[in-house]
Amino acid sequence: MEYCATVTDETLREMAVHGSSEYPFAYYPEDIWQFDFHRVDWHWHHELEFMYLARGSVLCLAGEDRIELRQGSGIFINSGVLHRYEAQESAVAPNIVFSPSLLAAEETFVCRKYVMPVIRSSVPYQLLDPHIDWQAQILQILRRIFALQEAGEDCELTTVRMLLEMWELLAGHMDLEAGSSRLRRLNHKQAKLQIMMQFIHDHYMEEITLEQIAASASLSKSGALHIFRSGIQISPVAYLIRYRLAQAAEQLQTTRKSVSSVAADTGFADAGYFCRKFRQQYHMSAGEYRQKSGKTIAISDC
The missing domain is CATH 2.60.120.10 (Jelly Rolls)
Known part of the structure; x- marks a missing residue:
């Protein structure tokens, strides 16, 4: 069965067009x-x-x-x-x-x-x-x-x-x-969350830390953890890994790079760690994912 996916921009705004300009x-x-x-x-x-x-x-x-x-x-x-x-x-x-x-x-x-x-x-x-x-x-x-x-x-x-x-x-x-004060708190938190997410999207290829992610929104590490967990139910580091994996999956589908090169290009210093995390997220190896997408190349995959 072919699965549907939710496509968003860097702020998590949905990219789908709902209807038309004449009849939205x-x-x-x-x-x-x-x-x-x-x-x-x-x-x-x-x-x-x-x-x-x-x-x-x-x-x-x-x-x-x-x-x-x-x-x-x-x-x-x-x-x-x-x-x-x-x-x-x-x-x-x-x-x-x-x-x-x-x-x-x-x-x-x-x-x-x-x-x-x-x-x-x-x-x-x-x-x-x-x-x-x-x-x-x-x-x-x-x-x-x-x-x-x-x-x-x-x-x-x-x-x-x-x-x-x-x-x-x-x-x-x-x-x-x-709950008007609650909504103001939510709006403030959502703005901070989106700033940190944007920082991750801009720097995921680099070696970045929780402290740097928090600093991008002028927060402490505990403040960043709270906003991520209350906003999207995961930690900043878990979101960083998930985003890196999503970028790696796209490269596996669209390029002929080796798995180790894809791992390095998406911020994973250790190819073995990348392979373990990829399998956890997608329930298949990077090589199997690439083969499923129709990219069959003679390069050793994990």
């Missing part, structure tokens, strides 16, 4: 299990996202929170919120991602009064519980939107009408004042 709306009838490592990895986007769990269970990580989503429930992810989904088995999770401009044009009264307060609020996400009346109504509308997309007919006007109906429920019931 996209429907994804996804199964989280079919993604690389059975997860939709860390990403964010300016668009709004609504997801419904039609089958299975999913762990959603949003900011510092870990949310268990069960069959029949859903979630709204606000604009600009870093999030990730994980599954332990098949988890059918259809979702829609769309620009706020579909709800109201920017700089209009409707946008200022009903759309921007949610986007700029302290609420990174909203759980959608089928046992709470207004949230159950949103889930019902969401399922109707999905059915409309699957019918394959012209449905843009009806889709936008239902998005507005759903948004009216959401904006009318969300507690937009709760």
Whole structure:
């Protein structure tokens, strides 16, 4: 089975284009299990996202929170919120991602009064519980939107009408004042996290230390550890190794370099250590990975 992957830029912003400039709306009838490592990895986007769990269970990580989503429930992810989904088995999770401009044009009264307060609020996400009346109504509308997309007919006007109906429920019931100081802390931490991640992306080929990573964001080593672990659940050094491995995997697919050269070029001083870490991450050797990608060359691989 061919797996899907989440493609992001250096800030973890998702690179996928959701819909088009004329109609910025996209429907994804996804199964989280079919993604690389059975997860939709860390990403964010300016668009709004609504997801419904039609089958299975999913762990959603949003900011510092870990949310268990069960069959029949859903979630709204606000604009600009870093999030990730994980599954332990098949988890059918259809979702829609769309620009706020579909709800109201920017700089209009409707946008200022009903759309921007949610986007700029302290609420990174909203759980959608089928046992709470207004949230159950949103889930019902969401399922109707999905059915409309699957019918394959012209449905843009009806889709936008239902998005507005759903948004009216959401904006009318969300507690937009709760946790405002918490969101400011999250925004500060996310900015620091992205600075450190950018430092890693720029210097991964070099021998860099935790102290240097922390210093790039004017933090102590313990501060850097806390922000990484609360933000994306791993340490800075673990993220550095994962990023190096991802760069190595790309070189194995696109170049004819030896494995030892790839290891050296991606910041691994010890080829044996690189081979062990590569197998742990990809569940196959570097040579097997290269062969799977169609690069068959007569160079000794680990």
